[in-house]
Amino acid sequence: MLTVSQQTCEVQVDGAWHQIGLAEARGLYTMAQKRCPACHGQVIVAGTYIGAGRLKLQHRRSHIGCPLKPDTYTGTPSLHPQALA
Template structure:
């Protein structure tokens, strides 16, 4: 896999599909402004959801809908070699 295919991991951002193009946005924007848009991991391109609370301290978490061992943003299951998600969204 080329270096361009895998972006530098950032657990505070995801990609949202707007008018047919993928935009990198913060998790807060993804959940608020782009709440109904399709979302994918910026690293492995797997489908994700944004979880979090609306408490005084805003905390958002990127959650893969289906975990795989090739995403560096999934620290517990990461195998050490980055790869696209088997069900990558393009």
């Protein structure tokens, strides 16, 4: 079973989705479309540009079916209503 982490996201490169770390997504693929590896909702990589700041995955629109959002997760995983294909 594929496990997903809050420190990764999927980036669309040449029409295909690739799972990569948040630092790489923010540094190399700044303008590429990004999605959550669990629910496929659109995300951004938030954090500081300087220092040793921690990067985090943020959904553009909240979704109660994403296990990577423990504060709103209802316990039943599901795709985001506006999932990116």
